[in-house]
Amino acid sequence: MVVALQREQQMALAGELLATFSADQFSGDDKIRYYQLKSADHLFHQQPLQALVVLRTALQHAAQPAQTQLFTQSLQILQQLDEVQTAEVGFMFARTELNDAFSLHKAQQALEEGDEAVARQIAEPLISDAKILAAKFGAANILDQVYGQRWQQRAVGVVLPLTGRYAPFGNLVRPCYGCNWSIDG
Structure with a gap:
């Protein structure tokens, strides 16, 4: 029902309905979906940092396929933040699963600004150190762009x-x- 309301762009009503539930009432994929809906509700209320906190909690409970979705959702939120909020995310989520998303976002920003050295410096450690597989693939894509060839070939x-x-x-x-x-x- 909440998903249908969100699809119909009735976010306020979806948020009210979602508030009647708690994460403890769900398990498995339903719990992950609850966290995704809760994150979307925070975004609707212009609370991107709270949305990221909810996604971090979801990442702790998620298996590999769901981690990719949550990671992608986190990257989309990071792209909407200003510099101050981005710096706060870097501080808040250091040494967590979302640090991979933050690092990948910073590497992508550096690449877009033409600073390939910084992009490479951020992306190379992600290949081996990232906790989430999608972050490793994202880092490899950035390195492909930096070097102009497939990273695996090098x-x-x-x-x-x-x-x-x-x-x-x-x-x-x-x-x-x-x-x-x-x-x-």
């Missing part, structure tokens, strides 16, 4: 043993490629 390398037990194999292969090799270790 990240391939070869490690050959040049010391120890397998050194004869490494020394056999080394001259075949005509590359400069170094011994790290």
